[in-house]
Amino acid sequence: MGRDRAGQLGERMSEEEPTPGSVRPGGRTARTRAAVLTATLDELGEGGYGELTMEKIAQRSGVHLATVYRRWGTVERIICELMIDKSADIALPDTGSLRADLLGLASGIGGFYAAPRNRRVMEAVVAAAVRQPYAAEMLRDFFRDRRREAAVLVRRAIERGEVAADTDTDVVIAALGAPFYYRLLVSRGPIDWHLAETTAAAAYEAARAGVFRRAAADADEG
Amino acid sequence: MGRDRAGQLGERMSEEEPTPGSVRPGGRTARTRAAVLTATLDELGEGGYGELTMEKIAQRSGVHLATVYRRWGTVERIICELMIDKSADIALPDTGSLRADLLGLASGIGGFYAAPRNRRVMEAVVAAAVRQPYAAEMLRDFFRDRRREAAVLVRRAIERGEVAADTDTDVVIAALGAPFYYRLLVSRGPIDWHLAETTAAAAYEAARAGVFRRAAADADEG
DNA sequence: AATCTAATGCGAGCACGTTCGCGTTAGATT
DNA sequence: AATCTAACGCGAACGTGCTCGCATTAGATT
Numbered sequence: 001m002g003r004d005r006a007g008q009l010g011e012r013m014s015e016e017e018p019t020p021g022s023v024r025p026g027g028r029t030a031r032t033r034a035a036v037l038t039a040t041l042d043e044l045g046e047g048g049y050g051e052l053t054m055e056k057i058a059q060r061s062g063v064h065l066a067t068v069y070r071r072w073g074t075v076e077r078i079i080c081e082l083m084i085d086k087s088a089d090i091a092l093p094d095t096g097s098l099r100a101d102l103l104g105l106a107s108g109i110g111g112f113y114a115a116p117r118n119r120r121v122m123e124a125v126v127a128a129a130v131r132q133p134y135a136a137e138m139l140r141d142f143f144r145d146r147r148r149e150a151a152v153l154v155r156r157a158i159e160r161g162e163v164a165a166d167t168d169t170d171v172v173i174a175a176l177g178a179p180f181y182y183r184l185l186v187s188r189g190p191i192d193w194h195l196a197e198t199t200a201a202a203a204y205e206a207a208r209a210g211v212f213r214r215a216a217a218d219a220d221e222g
Numbered sequence: 223m224g225r226d227r228a229g230q231l232g233e234r235m236s237e238e239e240p241t242p243g244s245v246r247p248g249g250r251t252a253r254t255r256a257a258v259l260t261a262t263l264d265e266l267g268e269g270g271y272g273e274l275t276m277e278k279i280a281q282r283s284g285v286h287l288a289t290v291y292r293r294w295g296t297v298e299r300i301i302c303e304l305m306i307d308k309s310a311d312i313a314l315p316d317t318g319s320l321r322a323d324l325l326g327l328a329s330g331i332g333g334f335y336a337a338p339r340n341r342r343v344m345e346a347v348v349a350a351a352v353r354q355p356y357a358a359e360m361l362r363d364f365f366r367d368r369r370r371e372a373a374v375l376v377r378r379a380i381e382r383g384e385v386a387a388d389t390d391t392d393v394v395i396a397a398l399g400a401p402f403y404y405r406l407l408v409s410r411g412p413i414d415w416h417l418a419e420t421t422a423a424a425a426y427e428a429a430r431a432g433v434f435r436r437a438a439a440d441a442d443e444g
Numbered sequence: 445a446a447t448c449t450a451a452t453g454c455g456a457g458c459a460c461g462t463t464c465g466c467g468t469t470a471g472a473t474t
Numbered sequence: 475a476a477t478c479t480a481a482c483g484c485g486a487a488c489g490t491g492c493t494c495g496c497a498t499t500a501g502a503t504t
Contacts, residue, residue: 020450020451020452021450021451027500027501027502028451028452028499028500028501029450029451029452029501032451032452048352048353049352049353050352050353050354050355053490053491054491054492055490055491063452063453064452064453064454065491065492066452066453066454066455066492066493066494067451067452067453069491069492069493070451070452070493071451123352124352126348126349126352126407126408127348127349127352127353129407129410130270130271130272130345130346130348130349130407131270131271131272131349132272133272136410139408139410140408140409140410140411143408143409144409147409171420174401174404174405174409175401175424177404177408178400178401178403178404179396179397179400181400181403181404181407181408182396182399182400182403182404183396185348185351185352185403185407186348186361186362186365186399186403187362187365187366187369187396188351188358188361188362189362198393198433198434201428201431201433202397202424202425202428202433202434203424203428205427205428205431205433206423206424206425206427206428209423209427209431211420211423211424211427212420212424240480242480242481242482243480243481249470249471249472250469250470250471250481250482251471251480251481251482254481254482275460275461276461276462277460277461285482285483286482286483286484287461287462287483288462288463288464288482288483288484288485289481289482289483291461291462291463292463292481292482293481
């Protein structure tokens with residue numbers, strides 16, 4: 001694992017100076033990394049992104065401030081690495097019906113963000129993405145990949161004939177996820193079971209109605 | 223004056239010392255305010271939230287840095303005020319059918335965020351909300367109010383008998399809005415006509431199917 | 445086990461954001 | 475029009491975030 005971390009995070013175009021920690025990923029370096037990421041997660045759990053500073057991370061982790069700056073440079077980079085690291089794989093169900101699969105995925109997402117700590121990490125990543133371009137790229141790519149993984153649910157439904165063959169799988173998954181992030185970032189309410197249930201049902205009904213077909217958005221009505 | 227500035231810039235709970243600009247809102251004060259908000263909007267349009275600083279705002283607006291600090295204290299407060307100020311009323315259609323009304327509202331939202339400048343303001347507000355509690359409150363309340371205004375579309379549909387009487391109007395509007403903010407903040411792609419069309423159709427089909435009813439989320443199927 | 449050097453610890457120094465006190469301006473009041 | 479004072483302009487000073495050079499440590503290599 002981790003034998004070549006070059007190009008792992010931000011934009012490293014010029015082939016100079018490997019990121020500290022990328023050449024000797026063993027023993028001490030790994031401990032430092034773990035200590036910093038753990039400390040960051042704890043700090044985020046307590047105060048959130050607004051009160052997160054490099055100094056607090058350094059103090060809590062026991063790693064020297066200059067070391068933290070050398071390896072990550074900004075709190076945003078640490079947050080990005082933390083998210084990829086936590087990358088809590090939300091289980092992809094396979095029940096045999098799209099409706100149940102979507103509900104399972106929705107409850108997985110809901111369960112994940114019901115934990116305040118995970119919610120804080122997500123908030124921090126989004127805020128970081130607004131401020132730093134590389135964080136925005138990371139966020140975009142990360143979620144694109146996750147949607148691609150989840151798209152298999154819809155492909156199976158297509159094979160079963162539950163939804164139209166030209167259904168845009170990515171859009172279905174995006175439609176399933178969107179309400180959670182709206183609740184998380186905009187309306188800022190609790191993420192509960194009702195949200196998961198409603199969201200899954202809405203995505204299902206829309207998909208069944210052919211709303212997400214690639215060819216025509218509104219094919220079967222009127 | 224200036225005998226006791228305690229608590230001026232922070233959270234203002236205690237009934238002391240009015241915010242600068244609130245006592246004499248006329249002439250010069252109004253010009254200063256307008257200059258700062260305009261400058262902030264321009265700065266956001268160019269560099270985004272990440273490169274927004276009090277000093278840039280002061281320089282571009284021609285207002286002295288100390289004055290900007292005294293009246294707003296943080297860029298986040300300026301951003302909040304800017305958003306409330308811009309409060310670009312997205313028109314609420316009244317076509318006689320829920321489907322067309324939802325499509326009209328969606329295209330209104332889509333058209334608004336298709337402008338990079340408006341998109342940047344929204345991004346900044348969300349980022350600000352993650353960092354500062356009062357910005358989070360403002361954001362939550364602001365969007366709650368806007369959803370309430372838009373809920374009339376759904377109420378009319380209920381009266382016409384298009385959807386169930388116990389349909390949760392707020393949830394319908396939230397479902398209509400969510401995909402835009404997901405696109406805006408997470409998947410970070412362009413906000414185009416197709417998104418508006420798909421989103422409106424999805425919300426409509428789900429509402430028709432009874433997904434958003436208050437009593438039971440999944441009433442009419444199976 | 446001896447050697448090499450990436451990674452870390454340490455503290456000084458720099459830069460920038462932020463605050464403060466005081467004098468001035470201009471809108472409001474009489 | 476004379477007076478009052480909130481709001482503003484100005485520059486100095488403060489604090490914090492961030493960087494840099496050097497010594498030390500410890501993982502990797504032979």
